[in-house]
Amino acid sequence: MVRVYVESYGCTRNRADGEIMEAILLSSGYELAETPESADYVVVNTCAVKDPTEKKMAKRIRELIDSGKKVIATGCLVHVNPEAIDPRVSGMLGVKSIDRIAEAISVAERGGKLVSVENWRERNIDKLELPRLWKSGVAFVVPIGEGCLNACTYCATRFARGVLKSYRPEFVLKWVREALARGYREIILSSEDTGCYGFDIGTNLAKLLDEITAIEGDFRIRVGMMNPNHAIKILDELIEAYQSEKVYKFLHLPVQSGDNEILRRMGRNYTVEEFEEIVREFRRKIPGLNLTTDVIVGFPGETEEAFENTVELVKRIRPDKINVSRYSRRPGTIAARWKQLPGWLIKERSRKLHRLRLAIAYEINLSYVGREVEVLVHGEGKKGGIEGRTFNYKEIILNRGEKGEITEARITAASSTYLRGSLLRSLQRS
Template sequence: MKVYIETFGCTFNQGDSQIMAGLLQEKNAQIVEKPENADIIIVNTCYVKHPTEQKVLNRIKKVQEQFPNKKLIISGCMVEIDQDKLEKAAPTAGWIGPRQIKSTVDVVESCFEGESARITGHGNDIKAGLPKTRFDQMVHISQICEGCNGRCTYCCTRFARGKLQSYFSNTIKNEIEEAINEGCVEIQLTAQDTAAYGKDTGETLAELINKITSISGDFRLRIGMMHPKSMIGHLEELIDAFKHKNVYKFLHIPIQSGNDQVLNDMNREHTVNEFKDIISKFKKEIPEISIATDVIVGYPTETDESFEDTLNLINDIKPNFIHISKYRHRPMTISSTLPEISYDVMKKRSKALNDLKSKILYENNLSEISKIYEILITGKGSKGGYIGRTNFYKPVIVENARIGSFVNVKIEKATSTYLKGSIL
């Protein structure tokens, strides 16, 4: 039996695909790289944003048109969020809910035999320690918990992933230690909210980081997205854990809006000042740390004045990475009951923020020219050369290098999205 898996969305979803592949290979299924070579095609969906929804639906349609005789299975967040639309898009497809990954083999075998098995609902899957087929042999994705404690009014992902379920730190550590022994040089901790880790079990993210960095070896640890409200209360311990030489000095902390009233309307459960305080304390202790943040433009209650607050905040903190999303209603969310802002206003605000983003990122990167850094080479560039990461996670393009190696590089060129350097 040959299976092709195509993945949309976040690092956590990529981890789900690797687990599905690992479980199938344990049962002697062959994972193939092209859909035309497969007996069964799995489309692992993301549904967090409206543009992604359209990409997913278009891909499901195209797969059925191109490969009408192949069995199709849909997994990922769409399975739990929008079953009516999925039923119309692929009426004969099998389903694997995002918290039913352990059912992968059962669903695949059933579909291979001509039945459309569908297993959904919030199961009790412990994903840490499950077999994985890494799609990048140098990078290991470690899922540390699933679900969240948040109640953000615009988010539909929480309906797919459910309540917080943290995995035991010793299981996570053992999985990562094995990956490092197998040659992985970058470990990516991922969750819907990594800072929420352990709030249901009594452990903390800082304790987990300390356990992982106690593993011998030269590797880098990237910590995934953290909700500000989950960081408050154990911030000092978290900052200390980030200081370890094996931890990327990279903080992904979404703000979504620079206005307290809009944050309250979003039910984010923190203020702008609390967000700024977190960044200020990290920068005081780790001055070189890179800040990544997310912004939603055009939330239904956002006014011109509150959007101006967002521009001022971004200009004040000058993040190194900025992810911008235009608001669109998502299924089952509270905010979807509110009228959307007009397209023209949304377009104008989005352009203003994107212009500011380009300016800030370019100026940030210009300041790196002539500096020398040790970087970890993580892969080939899409337009040639090799991609490395500085210790504060900025991408650097070099002409030639060995993937998985650490090299010293002098920065010679900067754009708004990457640096370019030569190996010393």
């Protein structure tokens, strides 16, 4: 029997795609290998969000082929820069063609090579109608859509994922109910931009959250990244939906720059002031909000003044976490044609912002020490101990705890990236 290993990189959306392919392979008579070493074929489900990531993907594919493995390349890199993929791969599938994974391996077994890189216009499948592999765990990713409504001048992911296609609420709810029935306690709502969910089908994210939180049971929902220009359109009802105890008090709202001119050049379609308004309203009505944002440093045209505007915004807003990215040119994007900043300057600005974000995060996390908080236990942690997530999705390492239970813990220590705590009591509710 042909054994296949699926190796997914990048966002939670890609992880869900990987599990769909695993389910299709199993139903088609293939065996899933536990490691790449024990597989005949390795499906490398790629990410292409940054240039360093692209290089990592290309290197991984070469390594596998050099080791004697047959490789099927899938994911965003197949769309964004197929030339970076080793021509020795046994097949290539775009993000809209993952339902053809069993076919790709069958073709390869017969000596052929299936290349299917249809775009969203040619093959607009609804992935929630495809099977999904169920694994043992606490968190389950539910894709709520694919593509976005933005046209950022630096982004190549949209070449792969296309224009927004929201999945119908009844399918989302079906998957949530099924996950809960199978014992999952955390639902991760994933999309390229959850903020614009439903705009193409006459609904929105807040209404979807209301429908999910109405489902019986004690579970938690983590809402994925949402862009400010969409979140602000439904701000009041979104905040109201967040007030449910089932929704983590976690907001991933990327600002990307603290300078309005750079935001204009990025094609972000909101201002710094609008970003701050969203944060201000969320913090006013959602106590303990955990704010994560994203910042790109070194974007073409970023002057010293523009960068300092970003630094000052970070000092004002004081996010719990900042994902700092060094700008890297992506093929086919508008920004790739503009004059680029020198690498040394981008690196210098990145380091400065990284130091600032760690200092702010440490001060915020230190303020939790001594507090008692609700925690959903995830299981054995990579840092040792038992890993969990607090009511606002902060990572916490506990001294003990049963996987999947909701508990109360006292925070005993903090670092800039996670908390430590001692379990006090179970809060299990029916």
